[in-house]
Amino acid sequence: MRPKAVLIGPPGSGKSTIGAALADRLGVTLRDTDADVEAAAGKPIGEIFIDDGEERFREMERAAVAAALTEHEGIVALGGGAVLAAETQEALAGHTVVYLRVGLSEAIKRVGLASARPLLVLNPRSQMRKLLEERLPIYERLGTVAVDTDGREPADIVAEITKALEDA
Ligand SMILES: Nc1ncnc2c1ncn2[C@@H]1O[C@H](COP(=O)(O)OP(=O)(O)O)[C@@H](O)[C@H]1O
Ligand SMILES: O=C(O)C1=C[C@@H](OP(=O)(O)O)[C@@H](O)[C@H](O)C1
């Protein structure tokens, strides 16, 4: 069993939103590993960070990603930081990995200032800039398909991904 596509990219790139629309379009279901971690912990990600720390969140995230990649046949959306784990980088080999590109300003606009994302609560703009600098090379390397999302409607992005999957 393997997903039709795995979505990666920074927070605000649209992994969860585009993932749901893409799954709809393909008549399959979306598995969002952030939701899996929340279900396993029985609390929102913000609370996991506060109560248990980021390390514990990353440990749960690695397990959620490993399970989704082997159990799910539809679309899988990862959390933005999941690709930092060497184990996850290795597990993604051989999968169709769609990298959703987003620029700093648009990512900030999308996640908003009152972000539910614990890493972006303090100084969201500088945190996002740092995060992009660290991660962009990883996303670029792991993505087997890369799609620009700035200034584009979800439907347009979904159409491009669908076509890329057909051509693959
Ligand atoms: N192409 C897009 N254009 C405009 N807004 C978008 C687009 N993609 C996502 N969004 C919005 O950005 C926010 C973050 O999207 P989300 O899917 O949660 O991103 P991610 O899962 O990558 O962090 C949501 O409010 C969503 O509606
Ligand atoms: O970039 C990150 O490290 C994170 C991104 C979030 O997911 P989204 O990318 O879906 O926002 C979530 O997993 C957590 O807040 C950590």
Ligand SMILES: [Mg+2]
């Ligand atoms: Mg998401």
